[in-house]
Amino acid sequence: MLEITVGVKESMETPGSQTSLHRANLERVVRAVRMAGSLTQAEIARATGLSAATVSNIVRELKDGGTVEVTPTSAGGRRARSVSLSGDAGIVIGVDFGHTHLRVAVGNLAHQVLAEEAEPLDVDASAAEGFDRAEQLVNRLIEATGIGRDKVIGVGLGVPGPIDVASGTLGSTSILPGWSGINPAEELSARLGVPVHVDNDANLGALGELVWGSGRGVKDLAYIKVASGVGAGLVIDGRVYRGPGGTAGEIGHITLDESGPVCRCGNRGCLETFTAARYVLPLLQPSHGPDLTMERVVQLAREGDPGCRRVIADVGRHIGSGVANLCNLLNPSRVVLGGDLAEAGELVLAPIRDSVGRYAIPSAARRLSVVQGALGGRAEVLGALALVLSEMGDSTLLNGAEGAYQAAAPASVPAFT
Numbered sequence: 091m092l093e094i095t096v097g098v099k100e101s102m103e104t105p106g107s108q109t110s111l112h113r114a115n116l117e118r119v120v121r122a123v124r125m126a127g128s129l130t131q132a133e134i135a136r137a138t139g140l141s142a143a144t145v146s147n148i149v150r151e152l153k154d155g156g157t158v159e160v161t162p163t164s165a166g167g168r169r170a171r172s173v174s175l176s177g178d179a180g181i182v183i184g185v186d187f188g189h190t191h192l193r194v195a196v197g198n199l200a201h202q203v204l205a206e207e208a209e210p211l212d213v214d215a216s217a218a219e220g221f222d223r224a225e226q227l228v229n230r231l232i233e234a235t236g237i238g239r240d241k242v243i244g245v246g247l248g249v250p251g252p253i254d255v256a257s258g259t260l261g262s263t264s265i266l267p268g269w270s271g272i273n274p275a276e277e278l279s280a281r282l283g284v285p286v287h288v289d290n291d292a293n294l295g296a297l298g299e300l301v302w303g304s305g306r307g308v309k310d311l312a313y314i315k316v317a318s319g320v321g322a323g324l325v326i327d328g329r330v331y332r333g334p335g336g337t338a339g340e341i342g343h344i345t346l347d348e349s350g351p352v353c354r355c356g357n358r359g360c361l362e363t364f365t366a367a368r369y370v371l372p373l374l375q376p377s378h379g380p381d382l383t384m385e386r387v388v389q390l391a392r393e394g395d396p397g398c399r400r401v402i403a404d405v406g407r408h409i410g411s412g413v414a415n416l417c418n419l420l421n422p423s424r425v426v427l428g429g430d431l432a433e434a435g436e437l438v439l440a441p442i443r444d445s446v447g448r449y450a451i452p453s454a455a456r457r458l459s460v461v462q463g464a465l466g467g468r469a470e471v472l473g474a475l476a477l478v479l480s481e482m483g484d485s486t487l488l489n490g491a492e493g494a495y496q497a498a499a500p501a502s503v504p505a506f507t
């Protein structure tokens with residue numbers, strides 16, 4: 091133990107040494123591959139800024155150490171080598187609590203989903219029951235993969251409400267009253283015996299689409315989720331932006347009309363009061379019956395129902411006003427729409443684009459694409475897997491073969507790249 095501490099200290103004291111430079115390069119390559127799933131060596135060179143020769147040496151070394159796997163592929167018709175983390179280096183688990191469901195996925199470090207299952211659950215009713223069911227489902231799916239529990243690196247946990255960064259508890263008692271005072275990450279970690287990282291559904295949806303879906307290849311995006319509320323997950327320069335209190339992205343409470351309906355937050359005319367299901371459904375219930383759900387409205391609109399089409403277009407225009415504000419403030423290159431409403435496709439996307447064109451600064455609007463999420467209801471659970479991948483750090487992977495990497499270091503380090 092003491093020896094390891096001394097070793098780390100020495101390398102920290104000599105940041106310019108070949109060993110520490112080499113270690114930094116190893117970590118850059120592993121991080122790029124960890125978040126991308128798989129990359130060709132040319133893509134690794136672009137992502138890390140390292141030279142092709144250095145990447146080639148490092149990939150060979152990581153392959154010999156068992157950290158990465160290299161498989162032949164073709165990129166643009168040319169033969170290439172695809173590099174991904176070793177599938178058997180560890181597994182990550184995603185747990186997503188929605189208001190009405192529980193979804194769990196087990197994935198490996200090569201971004202393959204090995205097992206996934208969803209079941210209906212009234213999450214708001216009882217936190218204890220929610221955790222019981224999550225624990226059971228996680229254990230069952232790990233068993234189904236046949237991989238040992240000692241391979242679990244961590245769990246990503248999604249909850250349908252804002253998490254208070256300081257306390258780790260749910261930041262709003264009005265959203266999930268049955269969960270008041272509970273620290274979801276601590277609770278699940280105590281049950282499963284592994285580290286748990288927690289985030290809200292909009293942030294995980296953003297991460298999911300960024301790593302696995304419609305956000306692949308961009309570094310700045312906003313994921314807008316319209317469900318019982320309206321939230322946005324913001325990705326800035328490749329990372330989720332949460333703000334010091336964890337409340338970044340609450341676009342549902344942008345004021346659109348100061349004399350509009352009273353919102354649950356206490357203000358009037360928030361974006362949410364024009365777009366969330368509980369405000370939108372009453373518009374259609376007199377003509378379409380009392381049992382209407384948002385899912386049904388979307389289905390009817392797709393079948394051509396004029397009232398449902400009109401309401402969805404209006405919702406789209408209002409969301410577009412919020413997106414225009416976001417666009418002026420953050421200048422994202424992509425907005426990804428998630429939640430039930432996204433299934434309406436162009437019926438809602440076109441009005442969003444109209445509003446953005448009308449209200450956003452033209453130069454910001456020109457660079458923005460507004461698209462439908464590719465992952466549907468899986469965005470959050472896949473985002474939970476991505477959360478573990480982004481939080482795990484590279485020392486877990488590199489320290490396992492510390493001796494090999496240190497021994498190999500001097501031979502393959504070019505002075506600067």
Ligand SMILES: [Zn+2]
Nearest residue numbers: 343353355360
């Ligand atoms: Zn509000």
